[in-house]
Amino acid sequence: MISAFSDSALAAFRAAYPDAHAPLTHQLVGHPLLTVDAIAALAERLPESFVEYNPGKLPLGITAEDTPRPALSITETIRTIGENGSWMVLKNVERDPAYGALLDEALEPLRAIVEPLTGPMEHREAFIFLTSPGSVTPFHMDPEHNILLQIQGGKVMTVFPSGDDALVPPEKSEAFAMGGHRNLVWDETFAASGIEVPLEPGDAILVPVKAPHFVRNGNRVSISFSITWRSERSVAEGELHSFNRLLREKGLPLVNVSGTPEKQKVARLGYRVMRKIAG
Numbered sequence: 001m002i003s004a005f006s007d008s009a010l011a012a013f014r015a016a017y018p019d020a021h022a023p024l025t026h027q028l029v030g031h032p033l034l035t036v037d038a039i040a041a042l043a044e045r046l047p048e049s050f051v052e053y054n055p056g057k058l059p060l061g062i063t064a065e066d067t068p069r070p071a072l073s074i075t076e077t078i079r080t081i082g083e084n085g086s087w088m089v090l091k092n093v094e095r096d097p098a099y100g101a102l103l104d105e106a107l108e109p110l111r112a113i114v115e116p117l118t119g120p121m122e123h124r125e126a127f128i129f130l131t132s133p134g135s136v137t138p139f140h141m142d143p144e145h146n147i148l149l150q151i152q153g154g155k156v157m158t159v160f161p162s163g164d165d166a167l168v169p170p171e172k173s174e175a176f177a178m179g180g181h182r183n184l185v186w187d188e189t190f191a192a193s194g195i196e197v198p199l200e201p202g203d204a205i206l207v208p209v210k211a212p213h214f215v216r217n218g219n220r221v222s223i224s225f226s227i228t229w230r231s232e233r234s235v236a237e238g239e240l241h242s243f244n245r246l247l248r249e250k251g252l253p254l255v256n257v258s259g260t261p262e263k264q265k266v267a268r269l270g271y272r273v274m275r276k277i278a279g
């Protein structure tokens with residue numbers, strides 16, 4: 001069994017989790033499941049809906065509706081990723097047994113650090129990103145605890161603090177919690193609060209739940225492996241923003257979403273009751 005993280009990477013993870021981002025290192029470079037050929041074969045096995053394609057030459061801020069549709073098939077896109085100026089994500093690759101085992105192996109050493117802080121690691125998912133040279137992944141946030149492991153090529157992730165209402169207005173958090181799109185509105189005034197983290201093969205980054213980020217790929221094809229999980233904290237945060245969406249629609253006072261939403265038992269109960277009443 002390959003250990004994804006060294007003791008020093010685990011120490012860096014421990015110092016940052018769950019609320020701060022952290023540059024880490026990993027040991028999965030060269031793993032046979034993470035080559036272009038292995039990924040192309042996986043894409044053929046996965047249901048079509050698990051493969052998301054995005055053209056790479058995009059502005060930092062773009063809506064889901066404005067994102068152009070693909071011109072090539074999934075396999076063609078992967079095999080020509082060096083030239084076609086795109087980025088793709090293979091979602092929920094853990095549903096494939098070999099990749100499920102790889103995810104479990106990678107997450108296992110983190111469990112002893114994660115569980116005392118944020119409860120059981122739930123809803124474990126893995127994603128593979130394949131990116132053409134020069135592609136940009138626009139400004140967005142994700143709902144999970146995430147470690148992005150750089151496998152091949154280089155990229156720079158610019159990461160911003162989570163929980164900043166200037167970057168992610170409460171209305172956006174509420175829409176996101178109800179299933180809204182991950183992309184965020186970009187404003188040049190945000191640039192000063194971003195931290196650039198270069199990622200070369202063997203590097204990784206811990207991205208906190210809903211920490212906004214964008215990614216600029218380097219001049220080579222990039223492969224990144226993302227390992228994610230949810231926690232009681234991340235689920236509670238989503239519930240409270242969903243609750244606020246319902247309260248806002250009814251013109252009622254909103255609840256404060258604290259840094260430890262899992263402890264806001266009364267508000268979470270309120271959400272469940274209100275959701276039940278709403279049917």
Ligand SMILES: [Fe+2]
Pocket residue numbers: 140141142213
């Ligand atoms: Fe992301």
